[in-house]
Amino acid sequence: xxxGVLGIxxxxxxxxxxxxxxxxxxxxxGQWEEILLLLNATPFDLxxxxxxxxxxxxxxxxxxxxxxxxxxxxxxxxTLPGLLPIYAAANIGAIQRGRWxxxxxxxxxxxxxxxxxxALIVWAAGYLFDMWQLxxxxxxxxxxxxxxxxxxxxxxxxxxLVFMLLTALALFYNVFxxxxxxxxxxxxxxxxxxxxxxxLFPRLLHRYVVEPNELTLEPPYIES
Numbered sequence: 001x002x003x004g005v006l007g008i009x010x011x012x013x014x015x016x017x018x019x020x021x022x023x024x025x026x027x028x029x030g031q032w033e034e035i036l037l038l039l040n041a042t043p044f045d046l047x048x049x050x051x052x053x054x055x056x057x058x059x060x061x062x063x064x065x066x067x068x069x070x071x072x073x074x075x076x077x078x079t080l081p082g083l084l085p086i087y088a089a090a091n092i093g094a095i096q097r098g099r100w101x102x103x104x105x106x107x108x109x110x111x112x113x114x115x116x117x118x119a120l121i122v123w124a125a126g127y128l129f130d131m132w133q134l135x136x137x138x139x140x141x142x143x144x145x146x147x148x149x150x151x152x153x154x155x156x157x158x159x160x161l162v163f164m165l166l167t168a169l170a171l172f173y174n175v176f177x178x179x180x181x182x183x184x185x186x187x188x189x190x191x192x193x194x195x196x197x198x199x200l201f202p203r204l205l206h207r208y209v210v211e212p213n214e215l216t217l218e219p220p221y222i223e224s
Contacts, residue, residue: 076119117171163190
């Protein structure tokens, strides 16, 4: 009976994998115009005043990078729970005896930590893209990066980026030696700028510092 269950599980995993491969390939194929524009991009010879990048980067490169960052992140997040049935199929005997504890299986732990660490690195790239997207901000009196964006929001994004990378490194450490405290600690540090500072600090700065002094604080950002 265990062989029959194992065979069915394997075919279900293969079917799910083929379906996901088709869906993700179709989504990527739908970006052919943006990719073609990127491959034939030419510089505008005009640098943005905040990051010093050629404007062509934001027109041709950034949209493609953002799509494939989300594409890869979704693929990794769907792969993670898919590990459980794969390892369960390989340990069907232990499951039937009620002795299988996946979190105590070294191979399973290493595999999960490795994929989760890569997923967090891809996630962290989103904070970098969000910094570049500040050039499209509508927070200030004019379109573009405002006083609040460059004095508060960008620093919050930098903190989120750093702590997310630290969490990823902690997960990679767990590939070699089990220590659940490290990723939990790094993840807790990431929560501080994300939930406490991320939304609150920029709003307070804009409401109580920038809005009463827009004529003084915003002109340099409008001119740039």
